[in-house]
Structure formats: C-alpha cells, structure tokens
Amino acid sequence: MSDREISENSPAEQSEVFSLAVDGMGGDGAPDVVVAGLAIAADRHPGMRVLLTGDEARLRPLLAKYPKAEAICTIWHTDAAIPMDMKPTAALRVRRSSMRLGMDAVASGRARGVVSAGNSGAMLALAKIVVKTMPGISRPAMAAISPTIKGDVVMLDLGANVACDWRNLVEFAVMGEAFAKAVLGLPAPSIGLLNIGSEELKGDEKLRVASEALRESPLAAQFHGFIEGHDITAGTTDVVVTDGFTGNVALKTGEGALKMASSLLRQVFNRGIISKIGYLLVRPGLERMKEWLDPRRYNGAVFVGLNGVVVKSHGGTDAEGFAAAVDVAMDMVTHGFNDGIRERLTHMGALLSRQQASLEREPETTAS
Template identity: 70%
Template sequence: MGGDDAPEMVVAGLDLAAERHPGGRFLLVGDEARLTPLLAKYKRARAASTVRHAAESVTGDMKPTVALRMRDSSMRLAIDAVANGEASGVVSAGNTGALLALAKIVVKTLPGIDRPAMAATVPSARGDVVMLDLGANVVCDTRNLVEFAVMGEMFARTVLGIPEPRIGLLNVGSEELKGDERLRRAADVLRSSHIGERFHGFVEGHDIAAGTTDVIVTDGFTGNVALKTGEGALKLMGGLLRQVFTSSLSAKIAYLFARTGLDRLREWLDPRRYNGAVMVGLNGVVVKSHGGTDALGFAHAVDVAMNMVEHGFTAGIADGLRKLAEQEKLAALAEPDADALALTGEPPLAEAK
C-alpha cells in the first residue's frame, strides 16, 4: 500500500516481476477491496500471488513509533510473514523509517550486528558499486562502519557477483591522516581483519562514480547526501542534454544519428535500474523501493530481493560477521555510541526505546 501510485504501481510492478521470475510466489498484503480489481487487470501478478487482507496501512508521514503500534498494517503483516518463515523476503515502497523500525523489531538484526544499514547499487565508470549506509544511521561509530564493510562486501559478492570485491571507506582525502578518529580506527580494524587486502583504504567523493572500489562504506548522513547529490548531478546533465537535442533542427537530426548510444546511456543510468535499497544486517531480506518509482522501478526492487534470497545473502553476512568475531576485532572496539541516532534522523525511534 506504500508509494505515490500505490497500490496500482506495486501490482503492475509485480506483474513484470512475475514474468521475470517464473518460479516466484508472491504474498500481496493490503486492502483486498483495492487489490482484487487490480489483479483482474494484471493477469501474471494474479497467477503468481496470494492476497492477504490488511485493514490498515502505514502512511508516508507517519512516525515510526506510531507505525510500531499498528498490529494489522499491511507493512506489519508483510514483515511478520518474513519473521515467521512464510516469506523469504519483503519489498515495500512505503515509509522508510517505519519499515526499518518494524524490520528491526520483528525480523530482528543478525547476531553480533549493532545496527542494520541501507545499501544500494549506484552506477560507476567500472560498473555497479554498492554504497552503504544510505540513511538508516545518521551517526555511526567505528564498529558500525566495520560492520557495514563486512555487509557491503557480501552484497558485492552475492548480488553483483564480484569474487574479490574491493572496499573503500569514504573520507575527505585518501591520505591516512585525513578524517576523524572514528574513520582512522575503522580503517585500522579493516586492514587487519579477514577483509585484509581487499580493503582499499580511504576513498573520496569522486571515487564513487569512478568505480575505484566495488563497495563504498560511509555513515548514513554522508551516504544519503552523496547518493542524492550524485543522482541530482546525473539528472541535471540529463536535463541539459535533452535541452541540447531539442534546441535546433540540426540538434534534432543529431539525436537521430546518435540515438542508439544515447538511448543505451539513458537506460544504463535510469534511476529505476538502481531502485531497491536493501536493509542489510537483518535476519531476513528487506528491500525498500523508492516511493516515487513506477512499475518498472518496483519490479527492479523485487529483482533485488529475489537475487538476495537466491544467493543466500543473509547466511553470507552471518558468515562474514562470524569471521570478524573470531578475529576478535569487534571486541577490541569501543562500545556503540549511546548518543548515536538510529533511523533516518527520526527521533521517534529514540523515544521508543
């Protein structure tokens, strides 16, 4: 029921996803009265799914604390299905803060994980790059950053299929002395962990699009700003190119000649192709679709969830964390910072503690 054009966008997206994943079965949770007529329209979605009625739904502007108290929201019932093993994963285009809060409480974090993070892929000159945290934790300590690196590495291995992913820690300079103590300590821990040589060290903002590393690790504030800044810059460029190719007859002719390449470029950079942020560090697959996306974008978020389930992402992360714990690296770190905020800057979760 979440997202700007829900529930139709979701059902239409599911229709596309059902075609791409012939063996997939979907549990569609929401207002049955609204879903039934939509399923009559989207045949493949209907054939692949079961509807579970939910009397209420979490709204976009609802505080996570309020959403946590709702026992019968569509979001809650969908997450419950993951927690009780009925579903392998959940995809939602709804309220991010509520989804993260519910997932943490119902699906729970993996043993040893202090805080889950949001991860997604972004385009780079050398192929897709995983970036995390994208906003689940506004403030992060050394331990969080180290855990993000372990989870990001597993994301790159399982979802992007990179056997030896290289990991970079986002900083204001690549020199070892740059940045704050928290970053320097995280770098030290990673260098001596099982990640070892795959830890590239510090990277800077321009390294994201350059694809210097396969994984970019940062706190949720910086990651959120970087993700949106990069998207904004690409969007600006896209808009300017549109202007160029419609500004004159000669430019319109040019577009016809360069169409194949330009269309491929647009397709490759299409934000819908990067839709689907994964909440990593949970004991199950939880994917957040952008609320403003369309059916194609939502189908991509479903692809991401299917990928993670099929490649044993959750078990892989648990394994990486076990290795880290064995090396007793985490034990050497300070306790998590009690002042650090959880969730995307949502004070409500702090209240809920």
C-alpha cells in the same frame, strides 16, 4: 482462481513458505503499480511465490487483470495501511497494517523477505522492532546500487545511521561485501572507506580505526583503503562504506548531478536546427546512456543487518521500477545474503573484540 486468502487471524495455518511478502498498499501508486510490477517480476522469477498483504477488495480485481501476478500471489487481507507521511512512532501502533503484516511474515518464517514502496521511516522502525537486528550487528544500514563508469557500485549507509563509530563501519563493510556478492555476482568485491582524502592520516579517528581493523581482518585482501567522492562514480571500488549522513548527501548530490546533466543536454539539443540535427546523429548513443542510467534499474534500497531480507522500493516508482526492487530481494534470498554476513562475522568476532579492548586500554596507558 489460483491465489488463496490467508485467514486474517491465523496465517500460521498455511504451511507454504513464501519467497517474499509484498506490501500491496505501500507507495504513491499502490496497489496498481505493485501488482503490475509483480506481473513483470513473475516472468523473471517463475518459481517465486508471493504473500501479498493488503485490501483484498482492491487487490483481487487487479490480480484478475494480471494473470501472471495472480499465479504467484496469495492475499493476506487487511484494511489498514500506513500513509506516506505517518511518523514512525505512529506507524508502530498500527498493528495490522499491510507493511506490518509483511514484516510479521518474515519474522515468523512465513516469508524469506519483504518488499515495500511505503513510508521509509515507518519501514525502518518496523524492521528493527519486528524483524530485529542480526546477532553480531549493532545497527542495520541502508544499502543501494549506483552506476559508475566501470559498472555498478554498492553504497552504504545511505541514511539509516547519521552517526557511526568504527565498529559500525566495519560491519557495513561486511554487509556491503555480502550484498555485492549476492546482487552483483562478484566473487571478491573490493571495499573502500569514503574519506576526505586517500592518504592514511586523513579523516577522523573512527575512519582510521576502521581502516586498521579491516586491514587485519579476513577482508584485508579486498580492502582498497580510503577513497574520495570522485572515486564513487569512477568505480574505484565495488563497495563504498560511509556513515549515513555522508552517504545520504553523496547519494542526493549524485541524483542532482544526473538531473542537471539531463537538463543541460535537452537545452543544448533544442537551441536550433543544427543542434537538432546533431541530436539525431547522436540519438542512438544517448538512448543507450539513458537506459544505462535509468533510475528504475537501481530501484531497491536494502536494510541490511536484519534477520531477513528487507527491501525498500522508491515510493514514486512505476511497475518496471518495482519489479527491479523485487529482483534485488530475490537475488538476496536466492544467494543466501544473510548466510554470507553470518559467516564473515564468525571469522571477525575475535578481531573486533581485540580492537575494542585495545581502544578501551588507550586512555589508561596515556594517563600513566
């Protein structure tokens, strides 16, 4: 058998650095979906090495059924797992959960990234405590890819930070640009700030200050300015930046619109014999559209701004969807995602400090 079990008490004894740590027990279909997804991912990333955390008694028989997954995996055994409904504060107290061991592996340098389909709140809490926020980033954000008319778009934040200030938005722009480069392969992705209008005077102060900062930053040539809700699906920019409250509402609204459109199409093509004949004529096009909009293609939200790659798969996904989340993590690991953020922050540090100092002086100037 090609996989080795890491000692429960001393994982540091192993000298190998893994491409990814994968939470084998996270998600509605775990561990079956996780192992099946890794088998698919193994074909796409033949050099990948995975540290699979979870119950060996359940994982080893599954790996035996999927030789391709078995060939790339090493088991780190633990009996503990975090339920999908556990509160983040309680999850932090489960010291040897499969999710926690994955985070520990990244924090210690044993793995370059971690993927889990488990509890979102617990995952964010553990990522902040264990992997920790990258120097120069005040708050990590959740980013994901969505379809547009022109291709794909990166959106952030999608719910990690309900309230944000101007500096958070600028940092999100930096992280979003690095994400689009690593995952979408864009050399100079365009960036838009989501607002209630595209005019310069629209929106609140944090948006206007963030816009000013980006126009004076090394990202100025890529900064499109303010965009509106319809610009997301129009593909006006490659990166959409907003606070977590607005981003989450926009994401869920888009998902609901897609479900409604799908339901309406089914109703239209089932209304009679003529409609059914029409469906047969347009079926090839509809199949291509279905494949293009398949949510499994876009599975894999990323907590960006951390000292390592942390990817959240949808809890209810199937093997193909989980493999897509692994693809995202591998793209980020392979293309030096965090290195790109550090480089940008180095060039923007002085600008952000000047902008903050200017804002702090404004009340004194007004009072005088």
